[in-house]
């Protein structure tokens with residue numbers, strides 16, 4: 001699970017996060033919407049321990065991320081807008097490298113191939129250099145790394161921006177698969193369509209606060225765009 005309590009962050013004069021209480025249970029896909037500057041990336045960066053909170057706490061799988069950063073990091077998969085991989089290595093070599101870094105052990109080639117296939121990467125692409133991959137293919141390697149780590153939580157920051165609708169749809173199916181495996185997923189996104197398609201819960205952030213939450217059973221009925229614009233106008 002992913003949890004925060006009274007989480008606040010002040011950068012100089014800017015209150016980027018303001019007393020955020022968030023709970024994302026195992027198996028949930030929580031899509032966090034919000035205007036530019038609403039605090040979405042800051043929230044994810046605190047959960048990754050890239051940024052220190054000014055006040056409050058954050059936990060991954062009941063591990064306090066500030067108190068036990070290395071243990072917390074072991075439980076997390078992170079997919080930013082651009083997954084950073086070594087361009088001169090192939091997909092499978094990247095996976096091998098990052099998994100051995102995270103887990104301290106090497107996996108067999110057949111297992112690595114299985115993980116890549118599980119993440120939707122074409123088998124023929126596994127041995128090609130990542131420099132020739134599309135953005136969607138790099139995202140898949142990122143997901144394969146998270147699957148290999150058996151991450152309990154997945155943090156995604158605008159992972160579908162720049163993906164074509166079919167690739168975004170495929171990515172959405174992958175996330176659902178991760179959710180079915182019990183991973184707690186928090187995804188910051190501007191993509192309302194994808195959020196509606198993928199989320200089991202949607203949160204809307206404004207000025208550092210989560211001001212509205214919509215649960216799965218209501219997402220289908222909600223005109224998300226209208227709700228979003230209402231929240232932004234309020």
Ligand SMILES: Nc1ncnc2c1ncn2[C@@H]1O[C@H](COP(=O)(O)OP(=O)(O)OP(=O)(O)O)[C@@H](O)[C@H]1O
Nearest residue numbers: 011014015016034035036037038039040041042043
């Ligand atoms: N390192 C930093 N130093 C100073 N201010 C920062 C820093 N990082 C973020 N901020 C400020 O904190 C606020 C929240 O930024 P954040 O990047 O979390 O928003 P966001 O919701 O992710 O926006 P976007 O949708 O544009 O990615 C903004 O006002 C931003 O300018």
